[in-house]
Amino acid sequence: MTEKRKIGDVILDLQGISLSFGGVRALTDISFDVRQHEIRSIIGPNGAGKSSMLNVINGVYHPQQGSIVFRGEKRKAMNPTRVARQGIARTFQNIALFKGMSVLDNIMTGRNTKMRNGLFSNAIWLGKARDEEMKHRRKVEEVIDFLEIQHIRKTPVGRLPYGLQKRVELARALAAEPEMLLLDEPMAGMNLEEKQDMCRFILDVNDEFGTTIVLIEHDMGVVMDISDRVVVLDYGKKIGDGTPDEVMHNPDVINAYLGTSH
Amino acid sequence: MLETSSQAIPTIDASTFPRLLLRNARIRGDLPAIREKDLGIWQTWTWAQVYDEVRAFACGLAALGFKRGMTLAVIGDNRPRLYWAMAAAQCLGGIPVPLYQDAPAADMCYVLDDAEVDFAIAEDQEQVDKLFEIKQTLPLASHLSHIVVDYERGLRHYTQSELHGYAKIQELGCQFDREHPDFFLHEVETGSAQETAVILYTSGTTGKPKGVCHSHQAMLATTNTLVTFDQLNQQDNILCYLPLAWIGDFLYSYAQSLYTGLCLNCPESPQTVMTDLREIGPSYYFGPPRIYENILTQVMIRIEDASWIKRKMFHHFMAVAKRVGLRILNREQGIGIADRLSYALGELLVYGPLKNVLGFSRVKVAYTGGEAIGPDLFDFYRSIGINLKQLYGMTETCVTICMQTSGDVKLDTVGKPMAGVEVKIAADGEVLVRSQGLMQGYFKREDATAEAIDADGYFHTGDAGLFDRDGHLKIIDRAKDVGKMADGTMFAPKYIENKLKFFPFIKEAVAFGDGRKECTAFVNIDMDAVGNWAERRGISYSGYTDLASQQAVYDLIHDCVEKVNADLAQDALLSNSQICRFLILHKELDPDDDELTRTRKVRRRFIADKYAVLIDALYMGKTSQYIETQVKFEDGRQGKVSADLKIRDAKTFIETRKAA
Numbered sequence: 001m002t003e004k005r006k007i008g009d010v011i012l013d014l015q016g017i018s019l020s021f022g023g024v025r026a027l028t029d030i031s032f033d034v035r036q037h038e039i040r041s042i043i044g045p046n047g048a049g050k051s052s053m054l055n056v057i058n059g060v061y062h063p064q065q066g067s068i069v070f071r072g073e074k075r076k077a078m079n080p081t082r083v084a085r086q087g088i089a090r091t092f093q094n095i096a097l098f099k100g101m102s103v104l105d106n107i108m109t110g111r112n113t114k115m116r117n118g119l120f121s122n123a124i125w126l127g128k129a130r131d132e133e134m135k136h137r138r139k140v141e142e143v144i145d146f147l148e149i150q151h152i153r154k155t156p157v158g159r160l161p162y163g164l165q166k167r168v169e170l171a172r173a174l175a176a177e178p179e180m181l182l183l184d185e186p187m188a189g190m191n192l193e194e195k196q197d198m199c200r201f202i203l204d205v206n207d208e209f210g211t212t213i214v215l216i217e218h219d220m221g222v223v224m225d226i227s228d229r230v231v232v233l234d235y236g237k238k239i240g241d242g243t244p245d246e247v248m249h250n251p252d253v254i255n256a257y258l259g260t261s262h
Numbered sequence: 263m264l265e266t267s268s269q270a271i272p273t274i275d276a277s278t279f280p281r282l283l284l285r286n287a288r289i290r291g292d293l294p295a296i297r298e299k300d301l302g303i304w305q306t307w308t309w310a311q312v313y314d315e316v317r318a319f320a321c322g323l324a325a326l327g328f329k330r331g332m333t334l335a336v337i338g339d340n341r342p343r344l345y346w347a348m349a350a351a352q353c354l355g356g357i358p359v360p361l362y363q364d365a366p367a368a369d370m371c372y373v374l375d376d377a378e379v380d381f382a383i384a385e386d387q388e389q390v391d392k393l394f395e396i397k398q399t400l401p402l403a404s405h406l407s408h409i410v411v412d413y414e415r416g417l418r419h420y421t422q423s424e425l426h427g428y429a430k431i432q433e434l435g436c437q438f439d440r441e442h443p444d445f446f447l448h449e450v451e452t453g454s455a456q457e458t459a460v461i462l463y464t465s466g467t468t469g470k471p472k473g474v475c476h477s478h479q480a481m482l483a484t485t486n487t488l489v490t491f492d493q494l495n496q497q498d499n500i501l502c503y504l505p506l507a508w509i510g511d512f513l514y515s516y517a518q519s520l521y522t523g524l525c526l527n528c529p530e531s532p533q534t535v536m537t538d539l540r541e542i543g544p545s546y547y548f549g550p551p552r553i554y555e556n557i558l559t560q561v562m563i564r565i566e567d568a569s570w571i572k573r574k575m576f577h578h579f580m581a582v583a584k585r586v587g588l589r590i591l592n593r594e595q596g597i598g599i600a601d602r603l604s605y606a607l608g609e610l611l612v613y614g615p616l617k618n619v620l621g622f623s624r625v626k627v628a629y630t631g632g633e634a635i636g637p638d639l640f641d642f643y644r645s646i647g648i649n650l651k652q653l654y655g656m657t658e659t660c661v662t663i664c665m666q667t668s669g670d671v672k673l674d675t676v677g678k679p680m681a682g683v684e685v686k687i688a689a690d691g692e693v694l695v696r697s698q699g700l701m702q703g704y705f706k707r708e709d710a711t712a713e714a715i716d717a718d719g720y721f722h723t724g725d726a727g728l729f730d731r732d733g734h735l736k737i738i739d740r741a742k743d744v745g746k747m748a749d750g751t752m753f754a755p756k757y758i759e760n761k762l763k764f765f766p767f768i769k770e771a772v773a774f775g776d777g778r779k780e781c782t783a784f785v786n787i788d789m790d791a792v793g794n795w796a797e798r799r800g801i802s803y804s805g806y807t808d809l810a811s812q813q814a815v816y817d818l819i820h821d822c823v824e825k826v827n828a829d830l831a832q833d834a835l836l837s838n839s840q841i842c843r844f845l846i847l848h849k850e851l852d853p854d855d856d857e858l859t860r861t862r863k864v865r866r867r868f869i870a871d872k873y874a875v876l877i878d879a880l881y882m883g884k885t886s887q888y889i890e891t892q893v894k895f896e897d898g899r900q901g902k903v904s905a906d907l908k909i910r911d912a913k914t915f916i917e918t919r920k921a922a
Contacts, residue, residue: 141301146415151533153302193895204416 007228008036011212012057012180017066019052019236026052027063027236034180039206039213041223044233045256050216051093053233054182057214058090059083084113089178091169093185093216099158103168106157107143110175111136143174146208147201163194167201174205180212181205187219195219199226224248232256277455278478280353282520284450287313290523293496296342299530299538307342309523315343315432317446320350322435323381324445326408326426330355330452333377333461337361337370337393338385340502340528343412343428345516347383348460348506352478353446355453356381359461359473360506362860363389364853366894369471369860371396373463374406377473377705381408383428387416394422455479461705462509464657473705474509474657484660484699485517487680491665492627496523498545499624503535508861509657510631514548536560539621547628551635552862554650557620558642559766563794579608580645587613587645593669613646622648627668629653631661632861634737634756636764637673644671652676654737658714658721659683660699664735675734685735686720692741693727694720726754743866745776751838753781755866758839761829765822766791770851770858772869773841774877780842782880784873785819786850792818807905810846816910819846823912831915840914843880845887847873848905854894876907885909 012034019027027049034040042050055061057068059078068075070086089110097106114136115122117129144150147167152160157168166186173181186202187195203226205211217223223230224244232240232247234256240247247253276282286295291310298305307315328334334351336358338344348358359377361370363385374382374396384390390411397406410426411417417425439446459478463471488494502515519526524546529538536557565576586601617623628643631653643650649668654676655661663685666677679685683697696719703711715721726741738744739754747753755773762771762785769788775781787810795818796803803809827840851857857869870877872891879887890904 138301141303145301148531150302150530151537154537207418208415 013069019063038228041227048233049236087179089173089176090182110172280450298528318432318435320353321438322431325438335379335382383410386413475702498524543624550632579612583645634760691726781839
């Protein structure tokens, strides 16, 4: 590629986030921001608070302290549904798909927040409901085409190998046409080829749709290759923030990863 | 064995591919010409629409400077736009050169340079990347100055001036067409039947690929023979899923479609072929034995996983089919009422639904060719009522040398010579062919052409064969591969390998024995079949190398090898080439490692060199041998696989001729 994606203004700003469960401090005074169209990674050793961070953005956890500003609007207490409506979609570390349903139906559930017709009109399949379903189906088919999973369209998710299930999960998140996509370890447990495919899809999503991506990942190679900026957490504290290059040469980060005495 | 042609070339206005397109647009403009599944829905283009598409693209190419006699490289899967691009090039008097889309950049480079390609159409980003990579290393003969891309995803930030979107070129073409309204038809008029219609590069089991040039006349005369033979018409449907670069696709899909007006169907993606096959239900089907084998393997795996009632029913009716089905298909007399009834019930309960699932419900004729087909495989399809037949031919002869006639089908022959084809067996057993479908020659290789076609106009196929009592041609092996064992008896490696490969567990085999006292073999297991077999027995494995080295798997293959030996022992000519020792290779033979050709034929000599240490071990009677091999991964990286390979002795049998 010759031209770099255009990175915009701050879209999500987190200030002084602290989260604790009883006596356990999961996150302590963490501040960072995410700019529009960028790929932002959160890394750190096990138990560093990465998934908690994602759950805070996602509205699953409510931090005791700190503020979250999304698109210039300060967030009050929120539940995940409202966050989804605002245009934030996510995938999960341990795949959360409906195993018995087909790939197509699973991705269709991603359109849930966009469906306008009520239970009744959908149930009796009124003209409006039919038109709407066709519209949603078209969008879902575009996502299927984009992620190259046409061959498993009708296959029950439970029968698919792990790598493809991960891709279906990404498809479901994409079907919601999110402005921001949260990916929780999208490459965990994959082989090299699957990882490369996934990287290409993440870059393509970012490039084609301009989706802002926040990503948690263990594989340092991947993170350094595709991220614009990286936040490093350790024991619930932020120990580094910057471009992949800066982070890689940050002594605190090296300590945390190579495990010198704490 | 001579037969002469009575078939003249069709009427004047159908003498070239572009004129056929014009004719189809005129007389069957509203009928479907081509379909493609896009976003889950089959989209159809009529002949009139195809004509417009081709005309616009051709004019676009002309606007870019495409001239008569130039070549257009076509790289990608079977997409309507790639077929149209071939037609567009032909309309301008240019020559399409389809390439194998899965070939790595280095292989493509040779062909592009040899064919002096300036214009290319590529399916997607992957192919475009390859072309730009090649462009840097190209010698001077090819400039690759224009690359048109069908599917533009991921290319937004490419700024190279050579790159054009397909729609952009058509826009340019429409404008050009308005400014020069007579141009297109004039170009089509100018084209003559003697001009080269296409250059197809042969995969080349030895040496560099050669470009085979076919004229419009040769192609269309052959198409006429084919269409008459199987009575194809505009009602027929074909699923085009085989590589564009292969003569089979050009002839059976592209040429037959233009000639008869039948409809082509492009699959959604290479992985969806099975589903698409079922949805389309083609009436004419062609595939190499490998594909029929894959389908059967899939069926068998699914059946083994089915409930016991279904399994029982399947096996019961397959036994009925085996007993009765073949005779019914061969229109034999004297089949009892009870048998006919049970077969009809089988059709209702098993064969019908099975054919439906496989997409074979409407198949009038299905062909297999390119390699020998296993008896079980061949009989399976025929016994459930699919009219599967064999044919014989090669790129240089527009395939079509011999084909089996419906109702006159034998397992071990390829049928009688087609109308207009003369077949002669040379003194040394080589099959010689003279026909109207013969190539014009190899592109820029007069020397090679002179070697292949003799002064009398006979093409030397390089295959050893013979005619049987009924005038059917029987192919034994590649003439140059047929050798002699140390005791002077014939050694035909492919014959032995095919026997091995007929077992579903064996994917590939290479036999050695030329000039030796004994015959030995390398075996590649079939990952799907053996994997499933292992799973059923609770054998765990981590990958190909691990599975291939398991004791139980060795036992399994050992059984297959001994069955082959028992079979060979019954043949007086070949009983000396029973396999004494074998080993299972630690990696799958792969075209990326040059061990197979792109059409998956074994490159015997290359393998013999590469694995010389294994061959030595086989003949020295060792029980195991360590080997380390370089492999190329699909992403182009290199790696190493190593293993300590076990070597097994197999039982051989004393010649026991079957009483006739």
